[in-house]
Amino acid sequence: MTTATLPTVFGDRHAGFAGLIDHADEQDGIRGWILRIHQPNRPVQWCLMAGDDAILSGLADAVRQDISAALGREARCTLHIAWTQLTARAFGTIARLPPSAKLRLILVETGEEVQWAVPRPTVGWLSRAVERCGRPEEGAEARAIPSAPPGLPSSRDFESRGLAADGRSAIPAPPAGRITDDAGAGSASDLRAVTPAGRVATTVPASYVVEGREGRPEVGIAFEHLFVVDGTLCAAGWMIGAETVEFRIGEDLAPPSLIVVLDRPDVASGYGIPAERARGFVAVWLAPRPPAILFATAGSDLQASLGLRPFSDGAERQATDLLRAHPAFAAAVLRGARAHPAWLRLAAGVLQETPEEFKEARGFIEQAKAVPNIGGMLIGWSFHVPPCEVVVLTDDGVMRSLDEASRWTRDDITAGFGAEFGAFTYDAGYLVALHAPVRATGRVCLVAIVETGAYVIARAAWETAPADAVSFARWAFELPTPAYTFSDRLAAHDAPLIERLIKRRNEGLRYARSDVLAFGQPNPDPHCSLIIPVYGRYDFARHQLLSFAEDAFIRSKCEIVYVLDDPRLADAFVGEADAFVRLYDVPFRIVVGSVNRGFSGATNLGARLGAAPRLLLLNSDVIPLAAGWLERMCETLDGSETVGAVGARLLYPNGSLQHEGMDFEWEPQLDAYVNKHPGMGYPPDPVDCRPRRCEAVTGACLLIRRAEFEAVGMLDEEFLIGDFEDSDLCLKLRERGRDIVLFRDLVLVHLERQSLSLTGETLFRDRVVRYNAWRHQRRWGGLIARNQESERGSHA
Amino acid sequence: MRVLVVANAHPDHSVGGAEIAAYNLFQFLAAAPAVEAAMFLARTALKSIAPGSISARRPGEFLWRQDIGDWFTFSSAYPRAISDQLRTLLFRHRPDVIFVHHYLHLGIEILREFRRTLPDCTIIMTLHEFGAICNRQGQMLKADSNRLCFSESPEDCHLCFPERSAEDFWLRRLYIQKHLGVVDSFVAPSHFLRERYVAWGLAPERIDVIENGQPGRDALAPPRRSRSRGERTVTVGFFGQINPYKGLDVLLAAATALDAAVWRGLVLEVHGANLDEQSSSFRVRIDALRERLPETARLHWGGPYERTELAGRMARVDCVVVPSIWWENSPMVIQEAFACGKPVICSGIGGMAEKVRDGIDGLHFEVGNPLALAERLTQLVAEPDLLSRLAEGIIAPPTYAESGAAYIALADRVAQVRRTATTIAALV
Structure with missing residues (x-):
């Protein structure tokens, strides 16, 4: 029989324990100490084992003077196992075990075994000791009270004194003797x-x-x-x-x-x-x-x-x-612990299918798609008879009530179940998004919750949704919810997912490679950088360069940066670029991105590379008709500190007006202010050559100071497919007290297709506009309304 | 004066009207006393010449291997050769005047290159067709129906070519006009063509009309066939390319509609090339029309001819028919007919109606209408004096020398204007 003379130490001084059992007495029980090294005043839980069976568990929580003195701190570490603590169940266990089985004492938190400085007792020894002290009565549990041995604090003392001294774990016991005499059940x-x-x-x-x-x-x-x-x-x-x-x-x-x-x-x-x-x-x-x-x-x-x-x-x-x-x-957990994924996950693991007679709810998951670490979206049908509630629950504990779903009436469900369930079958169609990370390999179910239980009414395995924001939107926006509820649906379901996808994409884009190719001798000290994103078609560049070639200011004082935002076109564009510079004698650079960044991302990329103190944001399909326009725009920007951005009149090729400043107009269908181009499509008014202030100007041709462009965070890259970035930029400037001005006698032609108006040519385009309008409104609705209010005030 | 004549082809390899006119002008200029040095640069597709290279053909004549990369905007397939080989040639030859006869096959960028490299030179460009205006090879016929097109616009052009947007057509026009913008003066061989270009956007004062020259009347016209052989037969000839726009089918359809009595006094001769190259539907149509001719019809199918054979063949006819269903500019066949003293029956539109005066040196008929043409043919047979009266009304077309002299006069005038402008600019 080996015995230890030194304390057992587990772990290190930051998260370790020390302990030793130094006394085992047939009358007095087992004594020793167990110490949490870094927090000596926080008691450690122990468990007395015989073989693999637990006999007794408790806290080593009384102060031990010798250890406290050694540490210089109060140490609650006294271990005392009195036989009176043993329960009937413990005796049953002891009786089953062979008398030669050795006792062990382990730390509950770590499972480590504490060494004995005395011969290790056996079950037989324990049985004899207990016999000597008297067994507890059969059938009762926890009636045995540990009796405090002489020299140690009494149980009453350690409850009131020991527990009160420690702010963390010491809980004073409730006043004793609360049993009253007048219960009528017996005398006190x-x-x-x-x-x-x-x-x-x-x-x-x-x-x-x-x-x-x-x-x-x-x-x-x-x-x-x-x-x-x-x-x-x-x-x-x-x-x-x-x-x-x-x-x-x-x-x-x-x-x-x-x-x-x-x-x-x-x-x-x-x-x-x-x-x-x-x-x-x-x-x-x-x-x-x-x-x-x-x-x-x-x-x-x-x-x-x-x-x-x-x-x-x-x-x-x-x-x-x-x-x-x-x-x-x-x-109750599903109803009450919605913010606690751990509980929801555990609950999800045990839920059963509905019992045969269950008539409170029906449902089905038609599509369930998720983007790992972002969230998921489900579409299907369900109905329920109140107070039953139906929720979506994933096996990793993400839950959302279908009360929050976007709903619509499905004739097929009404026809199929109406006879049995009547009006409850209306609004059976649901679309619901989960905005918490889910495992795309996991499963998701619909759960009907009633007072007496919670049952799975439909299950599905997640399919993988497109992780690219645009592709995701392309999938999600086609899901057939009614158009008139789309704005609400967007805010409650799609938008948070799309926002996260866009943010994630943009984080990735920061690491995307881009190459810069110079054609011709670049201007060493340019006055203005023209930043021109190119997507889909690069042949416009030929026409623009032909125009720039005829503009001495641009040719001699500016630099031109094309940002090719369409990697597929790289070889073709770069291949022709050399001929362009030879034919037109206008130096320019091409930034070739390895990925598509969208209008904002491409513009910002180009802006970061441009060297001039002024930036002209220019669309690749804007063609100047005469020389001198940019020089005048620059003069105006330089002429007044209060001018934040300068725009120009843009015409369609047929001579009708495309843009001379933008207004914000309330669009009830979108529940948002949207950009309007007043007079668009009509013959332009006669020109006057004074710059005039306007609400905003299009980003198709916008001059801005570089420093200010950077100060307001450049173009917002979080709209879904280009839209609203220009008004967003202008509003950022106006928020800083700047004016947006426009020249009506500077005319450029914008080849933007007239057919791509706000109403959109497809459902998808329309819904992209709704998304962007929703986002724009959330950010600027207040400022626009205030501006319009003060405008009306000044007119009055 | 040092001159450079630029053509879309060399007559050694191709016999289109534009290259023949250009080459004739070059030969005239090379011999003209006012000209110090003349150079002829013709585009070629000869495989023996590397793409973009310029190669001597004979003294003063050069071939340039060039082609079109984008027919929509007439952009060169080898743009580097413009800023490289062509620039070198311009620096070496340093012409005072450049007569450009086309941009087809050459690339429209050559115009800006002329101006860029030789800022002071006079650039005179001859417009031979409507290619700049109409993407349908300049036909100005509606794509689906072959209806006549009276004026272009980006929207209308988009309807003919739905795969191109109206914006594309707007850009095309802007792009071509910006290149034509460096030209000092244009030459139109017909007033009709001039007006179409003015309507399209060229300033009227920048376009002169100079008729393409012809070899002198003596050179072309053999002794006139005597009409006193006793028979009352009128021989009507069709000359030139055979393609859907030249209206041979209109002529054959008219022939099927003629009375047997008319055929007793009429012979038709068709001298045309390239029928084999036409679409099968067109060939089938021509064959079907020939099948439908009555037994009594006298049709002589002369087939293709060499240029040198033309005068001989034309001498055999009494009059020439030009039934084109498109506008035409200044068809060479009309000039040739007049040089041979033959009246012309033509469609009453465009360049044809301008060059042929109805009832004076020829007859008009409603374009594309076989019955109207049949009426004219019947009239020729029925009125024995008509042909000789019309022949007498013919005014000989200008000779190469006359035409060339007009070109030199125009160049002088333009140079004068440029000098004046420079002087004024210096004063201001």
């Missing part, structure tokens, strides 16, 4: 003779039953589970003679976030009492609380109170068992 003295009230148990299951005359249980409380899972506390147990249970932490009432009261026929039969006198409970506290002793009290006049410290080992398994055993508890 009889009851006291059984056991004092308000005990703190050290292990589960733990019960405290107050017996009346003839030993009949009058009131009782028991913990069968008490554990912490994902920062939440869960307790389960039963009570006798009470309909409710009251919880306290310290002296404070601690009502649980959710509680389910159940029948417990097993408890009733065990105690020989009528079934209605025994009730089970499962309760959860969702608000984060420090580990503490939880006291549960059953009964009102005659009370039974029991305290217990929560355990954390095996918590998930315990939670799963509870959820599986009590469908009503699973239902």
Whole structure:
């Protein structure tokens, strides 16, 4: 038999333990110490084992002077196992085991075994010791009270003194002797003779039953589970003679976030009492609380109170068992713990299909697509009979109620189920998005929640949704919800996903490669950089360069940066570029991006490369008709500090007006202000050569100071496919008090197709506009409304 | 004066009207006392010459391997050769005047290159057709129906070519006009063509009308066939390319409609090339029309001819028919007929109606209308004096020398204007 003389040390000084068992006495029990090295005043939980069976568990929580003196700090580390602590169940265990089995003492938190400085006792030794001290009565649990050995603090002392001294874990016990005489069930003295009230148990299951005359249980409380899972506390147990249970932490009432009261026929039969006198409970506290002793009290006049410290080992398994055993508890969790994915995940794991007779809800998932780490979207049909509720739940614990879904009436469902379910089948179509990360390899289900349980009414495996924002939108926007509810749907479902996809794409784009190719001798000190994104067609560049060739200001004082935002065209464009510079004698650069960045991204990329203090944002399909326009725009920008941006009149090729400043107009269909081009399509008014102020100008031709462009964060890159970036830019400038001005006598031709008007040529285009309008409105709705208000005020 | 004549082809390899006119002008200029040095640059497709290269043909004559990369905008397939080989040639020859006869096959960029490299030279460009205006090879016929097109616009052009947007057509026009913008003066061989270009956007004062020259009347016209052989037969000839636009089918359809009595006094001769190259539907149509001719019809199918054979063949006819269904500019066949003293029956539109005066040196008929043409043919047979009266009304077309002299006069005038402008600019 080996014995240790030095303490056992586990782990390091930051997260380790030390301990030694230095006394084992047939009368006195087992003594020693277990210390949490870095927090000596935080008691450590132990478990006494015989072979692989746990016999007893407890906290080593009394102050030990010698260790405290050695550490210079108060150390709550006294281990004392008195035989009186042993329960009937422990005796049963001991009886089963061979007498030669050795006892072991392990740390519950780590599973490490503490060494013995004395010969290690065996089960036989323990049996003899217990026989000598007297066994507890059969059938009772936790009635044994540890008796304080001489020289150690009494149990009463350690509860009141030891626990009060520590702010973290010390919980004063509730006042003792709360059992009153007037319960009518028996005399107080009889009851006291059984056991004092308000005990703190050290292990589960733990019960405290107050017996009346003839030993009949009058009131009782028991913990069968008490554990912490994902920062939440869960307790389960039963009570006798009470309909409710009251919880306290310290002296404070601690009502649980959710509680389910159940029948417990097993408890009733065990105690020989009528079934209605025994009730089970499962309760959860969702608000984060420090580990503490939880006291549960059953009964009102005659009370039974029991305290217990929560355990954390095996918590998930315990939670799963509870959820599986009590469908009503699973239902309560799904209703009450929506912000707690860990609970939802556990619940998702145990849910069953609907029972045969279940008539509260029907549903189906037609499409379920998810982008890993972003979220997912489902479409299908469901209906339910209130108060039943239907939710979407993933197996990783993401949940959303279908009450929040975008809904519409489906004739097929009404026809198929209307006879049986009537008006509940209206609005059966649903579209719902989950805005939390989901595993795309996982599964998702529709769950019907009723008071008594929660049942899966439909299941589906996630399919992978396009991870690119535009492709995702192309898929999602085609999902057939009614057009008139699209704006609401967008805000509640699609938009948060698309926003995240766009942000993620933009993060990726920061690392995308781009090459810069110079054609001709670049201007060393340019006055103005023309930033021209090219997408889809590069042949416009030929026409622009031909025009620039005839403009001395542009040729000699500016630099031209084409940003090829269409990698497919790289070879073709670059191949012709050399001929362009030879034929037109206008130097320029081409930035070849390796990916498509969109109008904003491409413009910003070009702007970062341009060297001049002024930037002209120019569309590749804007063709100047005469020389000198840019020089005048630059003069105007330079002429006044208050001018933030300068634009020009743009015409369609047929001579009708395309742009001379933008207004914001309320569009009820989109529930947003949108950009309007007043006079578009009409013959332009006669020109006057003074610059005039306007609400905003198009980004197709916009001059701005580089410093200011950078100060306002350049063009917004988070709109879905180019749109609204220009008005967004202008509003950013106006927010800084700048004016937006426009020349009506500077005329360029914009080849923008007239057919691509706001109404859109396809459903997809239309919905892209709605998305962008929604985003623009969220950001600028207030400023636009205020501007228009003050405009009206000044007119009045 | 140092001159450069640029043509879309060399007559050694191709016999289109434009290259013949250009080459004749070059030969005239090379011999003209006012000209110090003349150079002829013709585009070629000869495989023996590397793409973009310029190669000597004979003294003063050069071939340039060039082609079109984009027919929509007449952009060169070898643009580097413009800023390279062509630029070198311009620097070496340093012409004072460049007579450009086309941009087809050459690339319209050559115009800006002339101006860029030789800022002071006079650039005179002869417009031979409507290619700049109409993307349908300049036919100005509606794409689907072959209806006549009276004026272009980006929207109308888009209707003929739905695959190109109206904006594309706007850009095309702007692009071509910007290149034509460097030209000092244009020459139109007909007033009709001039007016179409003015309507399209060229300033009227920048376009002169100079008729293409012809070899002198003596050179072309053999002794006139005597009409006193006793028979009352009128011989009507068709000359030139055979393609859907030249209206041979109109002529054959008219022939099927003629009375047997008319055929007793009428012989038709068709001297045309390239029928084999036409679409099968067109060939089938021509064959079907020939099948439908009555037994009594006298049709002589002369087939292709060499240029040198033309005078001989034309001498055998009494009059020439030009039934084109498109506008024509200044058809060479009309000039040739007049040089041979033959009246012309033609469609009453465009360049044909301008060159042939109805009832004076020829007859007009409604374009594309076989019955109207049949009426004219019947009239010729029925009125024995008509042909000789019309023949007498013919005014000989200008000779190469006359035409060339007009070109030199125009160049002088333009140079004068440029000098004046420069002087004024210096004063201001």
